[in-house]
Amino acid sequence: MAKKANKQNVDKVVKKVNKEFDRTSSRIEKLIDEALKQFDGVQNQIQEPVRKLLKELDELRDREMKRFSEEYERRLGEFHELQNSVMDRLGISSKEAKKAGKKPAKSAQKKSASTKTTAKKAAKPKSGATADSPASATKATPKKASAAAKKSAAPKPKDKSDLTQIKGIGPATAKKMNEAGITSVDQIANPSAEDQEKLQAFSSVKGFSTFSDEAKKVI
Missing domain, CATH: 1.10.150 (DNA polymerase; domain 1)
Structure with a gap:
């Protein structure tokens, strides 16, 4: 009888322990579920502002790229207009330069012809001058040589102040x-x-x- 009573007591204790274990495990599971739910909520709270920020950045980038492309096209159009106007002006000025260049060329030809004629006239020697020049040169050279010899022969006075x-x-x-x-x-x-x-x-x-x-x- 005593043995049966002890077994019953042990069974009761085991049942109580099992019940308590089940209760604690269920509580732990609930706590874990609540923690996961809170984590998901925090994650959602963080992700939403980040998504909004990324979306705003994309929109800003698109706007700036669009504005840049429009500005680039406008400036490129202005450059082409300026280039065309300059080319038109250069075309007109080149034609005028060609017309003006013909006149100086003709005047230069006339001047070159006149210089050639004057050079030919200057190249013709006079008969009287050619006949007398060698004789006069031969007469003048001995006098000059003797004068130079006298100057070189005369001693230079010494500077006594040195x-x-x-x-x-x-x-x-x-x-x-x-x-x-x-x-x-x-x-x-x-x-x-x-x-x-x-x-x-x-x-x-x-x-x-x-x-x-x-x-x-x-x-």
């Missing part, structure tokens, strides 16, 4: 000597007492002792 002719005196020293009052080669070759005092200021210059002898060579 102190750089003296060996050892450079441009800087010559400038200082000029400032001191030594302005001639003679003042160094044959210096006076006053010149000697002036020259003493340059005694430290290299080769000062030979300046007098070198100046005499220049003279």
Whole structure:
């Protein structure tokens, strides 16, 4: 009897556990269903604005493309009109240029003919001039040659104011000597007492002792 009672108690417990498990599983399923429904709702809420935005972007793109194509066609038409007008003007101007070009060509031909005639006249030599020119040229050349020889033979006068002719005196020293009052080669070759005092200021210059002898060579 005790064993039967224990089995009945166990069966009751198992049944209760099964019932509770069924209840909890059904609740879990309900919660999952509700969560999925909420997720679908949120997804729909997100998708609708995105779809609207994409639709608006497509419409805007279509409008801009249409406007661009219309503007392009309008500008292209204006360009063709301008091109045609320019071509018409160029056609008229080219005809006028051809007409005007014929006149200068004729005048140029006349000028070339006149220049040819003048050149022929200038090319004919005069008889008197041709006969006398060789003799006069032969007479004039010896005189010119002798005059040139005399000029070349005459020695050029030396510039005694150029102190750089003296060996050892450079441009800087010559400038200082000029400032001191030594302005001639003679003042160094044959210096006076006053010149000697002036020259003493340059005694430290290299080769000062030979300046007098070198100046005499220049003279």
